[in-house]
Amino acid sequence: MLSLFPIFSIELILSKNNMEVKKVFFVALSFALVLRVAESFEFNEKDLESEEGLWDLYERWRSHHTVSRSLDEKHNRFNVFKGNVMHVHSSNKMDKPYKLKLNRFADMTNHEFRSIYAGSKVNHHRMFRGTPRGNGTFMYQNVDRVPSSVDWRKKGAVTDVKDQGQCGSCWAFSTIVAVEGINQIKTHKLVPLSEQELVDCDTTQNQGCNGGLMESAFEFIKQYGITTASNYPYEAKDGTCDASKVNEPAVSIDGHENVPVNNEAALLKAVAHQPVSVAIEAGGIDFQFYSEGVFTGNCGTALDHGVAIVGYGTTQDGTKYWTVKNSWGSEWGEKGYIRMKRSISVKKGLCGIAMEASYPIKKSSSKPREHSSYPKDEL
Numbered sequence: 001m002l003s004l005f006p007i008f009s010i011e012l013i014l015s016k017n018n019m020e021v022k023k024v025f026f027v028a029l030s031f032a033l034v035l036r037v038a039e040s041f042e043f044n045e046k047d048l049e050s051e052e053g054l055w056d057l058y059e060r061w062r063s064h065h066t067v068s069r070s071l072d073e074k075h076n077r078f079n080v081f082k083g084n085v086m087h088v089h090s091s092n093k094m095d096k097p098y099k100l101k102l103n104r105f106a107d108m109t110n111h112e113f114r115s116i117y118a119g120s121k122v123n124h125h126r127m128f129r130g131t132p133r134g135n136g137t138f139m140y141q142n143v144d145r146v147p148s149s150v151d152w153r154k155k156g157a158v159t160d161v162k163d164q165g166q167c168g169s170c171w172a173f174s175t176i177v178a179v180e181g182i183n184q185i186k187t188h189k190l191v192p193l194s195e196q197e198l199v200d201c202d203t204t205q206n207q208g209c210n211g212g213l214m215e216s217a218f219e220f221i222k223q224y225g226i227t228t229a230s231n232y233p234y235e236a237k238d239g240t241c242d243a244s245k246v247n248e249p250a251v252s253i254d255g256h257e258n259v260p261v262n263n264e265a266a267l268l269k270a271v272a273h274q275p276v277s278v279a280i281e282a283g284g285i286d287f288q289f290y291s292e293g294v295f296t297g298n299c300g301t302a303l304d305h306g307v308a309i310v311g312y313g314t315t316q317d318g319t320k321y322w323t324v325k326n327s328w329g330s331e332w333g334e335k336g337y338i339r340m341k342r343s344i345s346v347k348k349g350l351c352g353i354a355m356e357a358s359y360p361i362k363k364s365s366s367k368p369r370e371h372s373s374y375p376k377d378e379l
Contacts, residue, residue, distance in 0.1 A: 043057055043089075043102075048085065054078075055078065058078050058081050058082075058107070061106055065104045067107070078107070080107050080108065080109055081106055084102070084285075084289070085106070087100075087285060088100040088289050091286065091289075096293070097293050097294045097296055097319060097341075098286075098290060098291070098295045098296065098297065099293055100286060100289040101291035104329075104331060104332075105117070105288050106289070110288060113283070116166050116168075117164075117166075117282075118281075118282045118304045119168045119211065119304065137257060138257055138258075138259065139361070140269040140273060141266075143272070143273075146268055146272035147272060149312060149313035149314065150271060150312055150313075151310070151311040151323060152181055152274075152311055153310060153311065156190055157190065157274075157275065157310075158180070158190075158310050158325065159177075159190060159192045160192075160330075161329065161330045161335065162327055162329075163328060163330075164328070166236065167208075167209035167236045167238075168208075168211045169195060169198075169199050169208065169236075169327075170306040170307065170327055171211060171212040171213060171217060171306040172195040172196075172199055172212070173195050173307075173327035174214050174278070174306035174307055174308050174327075175214045175217035175221070175277055175306075176193045176226075177308035177310065178274070178275050178276060178277045178308055178359050179193060179218075179221060179251060179360050180192065180193055180251075181275035181308075181310070182253065182359070182362045183251045183253075183362060185362075186365045187365045188365075191251060193226050193227070193228060193229055194227050194228060194231065194233075194234070194245075195234050196232050196234045196239070197227055197232045198217050198220065199238060200238070200241045201220075201224075204220075208238040209237060209238050214277040214279070214306055214358055215258065215358045218253065218277075218358065222255050224246065225249025225251060226249060226251050226252075227250050228250045231245050232246070254361045254362055254363050256358050257359060258357070259276065259354075259359070261354070261356075262347040262349070262355060264342055264349050264353075267354050270357065270359055275309065275310045277306065277358050277359060278308065278324075278354075278356060279307075279352065279353075279355065280304075280305055280324075280340075280351040280353050281301055281302050281305070281351045281352055282299070282305035284297060284299045287338075290332070292334050293339070294315060294319050294340070294341050295340045295350070296341045296350070299350065299351040299352075300351070300352070301348050303352050307324050307327070310323055310324070310337075313339075319341060320342045320343045321339040321340060321341055321342055322341075323337060323339055324338045324340055325337055340353060
């Protein structure tokens with residue numbers, strides 16, 4: 001527990017008729033309380049020895065995340081929380097290159113987590129669309145040298161981490177990361193763009209909070225352009241396309257290309273030149289509670305979540321990784337990111353990351369050109 005000011009110091013400060021001094025004290029007190037909340041996630045064996053200790057941990061977790069539960073629901077959720085605590089604790093005792101933590105998903109079952117946050121059903125949408133469309137070319141095919149590491153965040157091509165909420169719109173977030181990236185590379189201006197426009201308006205093939213495909217979203221943006229996030233803010237729910245906002249595109253692209261399937265070497269060439277949209281299987285329990293390090297956990301290739309690769313590198317011990325931007329808020333993972341092991345023996349890549357990669361094409365740095373008007377039945 002943090003020790004604050006000694007009692008006599010507090011009394012001395014409060015006894016002075018000095019508002020500035022009092023203000024400084026209360027700021028310091030508030031900061032200390034924030035630190036105490038942050039500390040609540042550090043638990044040890046003693047916290048796990050009794051039901052009382054686990055209850056105390058659960059209450060601290062609820063307080064930090066402002067999670068309100070009815071009495072009956074709290075008892076049921078506590079049992080889920082307890083199981084998740086044990087998994088996080090036992091996993092972190094193992095010699096793994098990554099760690100887990102009790103994040104905001106800590107009293108959700110893995111089934112609930114998958115259905116809400118990894119429910120984009122990329123495989124489902126792919127089956128109905130057939131093979132990726134693209135233009136059949138790969139502009140980076142003949143690239144023979146790439147940097148040993150790339151971080152598009154440091155190059156100013158990546159906006160802040162966003163939160164999709166309880167809406168299966170990860171495909172829109174993945175698309176927007178890639179478009180924001182290529183637009184910054186071409187124009188030297190980082191413009192936060194609107195996921196909600198895609199959710200509300202790109203409905204011919206994609207299905208808003210019920211999932212979609214990034215390549216279809218790229219084609220939508222090619223045809224209509226995309227407006228800014230401030231002009232069309234995200235609401236984490238399906239809505240009606242707002243005609244007053246969509247006719248003001250801020251950014252345009254000229255199309256998209258697909259990275260050769262199951263080819264991490266080709267994927268590396270693409271990421272060396274721009275952020276790339278990818279699909280992964282992200283519904284595993286270790287993915288749910290990922291905190292830091294290079295993820296090497298168990299996962300398959302049942303693609304259920306859209307994310308974006310914004311860089312790559314190698315750790316000091318020689319482990320190669322992808323830097324992946326997620327859309328579950330900045331408290332998850334490494335401030336909203338996950339490093340995933342790359343160059344593995346399986347062609348599809350870890351969690352299928354090399355199966356469904358694509359990126360937008362932007363040939364010019366000029367302002368958005370005139371775009372097609374939205375069909376009336378889409379507004």
